[in-house]
Amino acid sequence: MxxxxxxxxxxxxxxxxxxxxxxxxxxxxxxxxxxxxxxxxxxxxxxxxxxxxxxxxxxxxxxxxxxxxxxxxxxxxxxxxxxxxxxxxxxxxxxxxxxxxxxxxxxxxxxDERMNREMIATVALYKNDSAVTEAWDSVQKNFKCCGISVNTNKGYEIYQRQNRIHFGGGQGKPKVPESCCSKEKNQNDVNNCMENPKDNTLLYKDDCYEKMKDFVxxxxxxxxxxxxxxxxxxxxxxxxxxxxxxxxx
Incomplete structure (x- = not known):
């Protein structure tokens, strides 16, 4: 002892x-x-x-x-x-x-750089890859953001440039995913948000890259x-x- x-x-x-x-x-x-x-x-x-x-x-x-x-x-x-x-x-x-x-x-x-490259590259896979689609939707809903800004463009504009098959616009066609638009609005407002995304129609318009980077x-x-x-x-x-x-x- x-x-x-x-x-x-x-x-x-x-x-x-x-x-x-x-x-x-x-x-x-x-x-x-x-x-x-x-x-x-x-x-x-x-x-x-x-x-x-x-x-x-x-x-x-x-x-x-x-x-x-x-x-x-x-x-x-x-x-x-x-x-x-x-x-x-x-x-x-x-x-x-x-x-x-x-x-x-x-x-x-x-x-910084690795995540930026990956996020830009995966925009083209949205709706073609279920894992990517789910990840982007979850990020946009949780961080209240839309897309990723490249150069001086708005973050939500990347869908039209990188994924024109699904977000090329046109009559009745979306330019951004539904996850960029408020679920609290009625369906007409959601459709208008998706088809005519602007700063005054989008609830989630912040850059997802900046929000994710700060959190990570x-x-x-x-x-x-x-x-x-x-x-x-x-x-x-x-x-x-x-x-x-x-x-x-």
Missing amino acids: VDGLGKGVKYAMFAANGVIFIGGLVVFSVGVWTLADRSFMERLLGSNLYVASAALLIAAGVVVAIISFLGSLGAYKEIRCMLLTFFVILFFIFLLMLIGGILGYVFRNQV KGHALLVGGIGIGIACLLIIGMVLSMALYLMID
Whole structure:
């Protein structure tokens, strides 16, 4: 049994594991929120890092929450092999969270050009590719925007230039998707919005690229910060577990 300083380290480890457990729940929650609420954007990002980072957060959150119990049990029972196992697992999770945090910042800095190219390219696939159609409709409804601006053109004009088969205009033919128009209006207003899109007829006329970019960059910053923050917490857990390991006879 440890005493004196050893007991202080033991109680500090209990407290650290409590904080680590809460951190694991936070990481898990952010990962679930990303997959459940914003995974529809993946097809337009030009990268699968967004959803991959969410899956990584979920897995890491679960493992961190579980492993905190192992560390607490090892400290309570003063079992050296359990403390050593806790240290090793925590070290690998530390590397995983640190890499994940760094990737979040890298992705944040690289998202602009890649996402812009992907969004412009996929406009031509609207109504020809169900995944693209669903992604654009979801983005336009959730972010209250329409299309993507190229040069000085309005964002909603890209449908007429890039996808004339479905949005070439003409009598009774749409120039923008229905998802650019308000669902709160009556059907005549919706049809007029689709056939004659203007700043005063479109409810959703903002540039989707700008709105997505702001959201994705903010989220990547959040993911990167959480990853690096939890990694720092794990260092405390590793130091305390090794200290207690060395103090137990």
